[in-house]
Amino acid sequence: HLVCCRALAGVITRAARKQLPRTSAAPMHSSDDGVGSSVPESRAAMEQRYLEKAEHFMGSHGDAQDGDDDDDYDDSYAEQEGRPYVPPASVSDGSKPCFATNIEKHFVVPARLQDKPYELIEAANDWHYAMMNDHPRNEFYKAALARVVKPDSVVLEIGAGSGLLSIIAASLGAQTVVAIEANHHLANVAREIIRRNGYEGKIHIINKMSTEVTPAELEPFGTPTVLLSEILGTLLLGESALHYVMDARQRLTTPDCAVVPLRGTQFATLVDSADIASITSVKDWQGIDLSWFNSLQDTTSMVFTKQYGFRFSSCSYTELAPRLPVLPIDFSSDQVGVWRGEKRTHLQVQKAGTIHAILASWEVYAIGDSTDKPLVMATHPDATLNNFPRDMQWGQGLQLIEDMACEGGSPVPFQVSAGEWLT
Ligand SMILES: C[S@@+](CC[C@H](N)C(=O)[O-])C[C@H]1O[C@@H](n2cnc3c(N)ncnc32)[C@H](O)[C@@H]1O
DSSP, X not given: OOBOOTTTSOOOOBOOGGGSOOSSSOOEEETTSXXXXXXXXXXHHHHHHHXXXXXXXXXXXXXXXXXXXXXXXXXXXXXXXXXXXXXXXXTOOSOSOBTGGGSOTTSOOOHHHHTSBHHHHHHIIIIIHHHHTOHHHHHHXXXXXXXXXXXXOEEEEEOOTTSHHHHHHHHTTOSEEEEEOSOHHHHHHHHHHHHHTTOTTTEEEEOSOGGGOOHHHHGGGOOOSEEEEOOOOSSTTTTOHHHHHHHHHHHTSOTTOEEESOEEEEEEXXXXXXXXXXXXXXXXXXXXXXXXXXXXXXXXXXXXXXXXXXXXXXXXOEESSOOEEEEEEETTTOOTTSOOSOEEEOEEOOSOEEEOEEEEEEEEEEOOOTTOOOEEEEOSHHHHTTOHHHHHHTOOEEEEOOOTTSOSSSOOOEEEXXXXXXX
């Protein structure tokens, strides 16, 4: 299962040292900063092709695409450039059978599952359990909501799921919570969990895509003063969070509504990892030369660690340069398309090694306390090390890297020395 996602990582080349700043910082430059002129023609052409592709992709809807193409995701999304991520079962036509009829006869299905919708069982087991059991995630949201929820707050949640975050908002004393959930099976589950926790008078579920909810529907509850969402993907904007938050902000909330999470940053890190190399390339075994097999190595697609089936946090790896912020997002003010894929970044390698991959991870922030320290939630491997559920539901993105300057039958490892500048 590989989905092409060049919008984040892309092509790394060695920079022409004399044209770069001498500082150890890694400044961001636009593509017209003159660096490109020192790049050999073939590589420049290759980069141009990449930039055009990224521009086309990002310009059409602004959000990066989530590479997770589990069956429960809209597989055709990759082909539908210009359209945001659509959550599973949000436009169900009822054709998906109930659980028992979708399972081969010789499997034993417990009675409690027989008539349940197949889509619901799939979504719950594929990601909702892990999500709900990411306790630091829940704590981040609880602390963030505690900072903004007041007795007169009207909270609007995009993507209620089980109802957990809406219940947290209600338990913190919000006047009313309106929770939008596109998946109609989950909307019913959320209603039941809300009822079982005694919040049915406080939390109202609307079973729609958030983009289809009108201000008139919210009128009975008051105009929302807090906008809450957890529609983050393995890539920060992989589930079109900015698209949906911006739409709700512009149409459904007060102009100065509190947004949770408030900001986020997508990071990229250059990693050297023999463990990654051991599952993505081959050398030899007992004198048998297998290296020609490397001509098949895919350095184009971004693959999610959960698709590989391992936790990156459990691998041995070395970061060859400081984690690089590539996409800062302000969910309270940014517009879709704020990042058009034209930024070119220079960074200096800190340790010699082989760049096996670019690791994609993110941070989101919420308003801090009186000391002004923002609350942070992250998917960096050091943040997921002791958080098995977070690795299983988000994990990280990995894009393999080869030295594109060395064209040939097999990929050439991208070896770097300390102090070398890359662009
Ligand atoms: C990652 S889950 C989060 C569930 C819950 N809020 C929690 O934190 O445990 C995202 C949920 O949002 C729903 N969703 C995503 N985008 C949506 C949208 N634009 N409108 C309505 N529901 C959406 C999905 O169906 C899914 O149930």
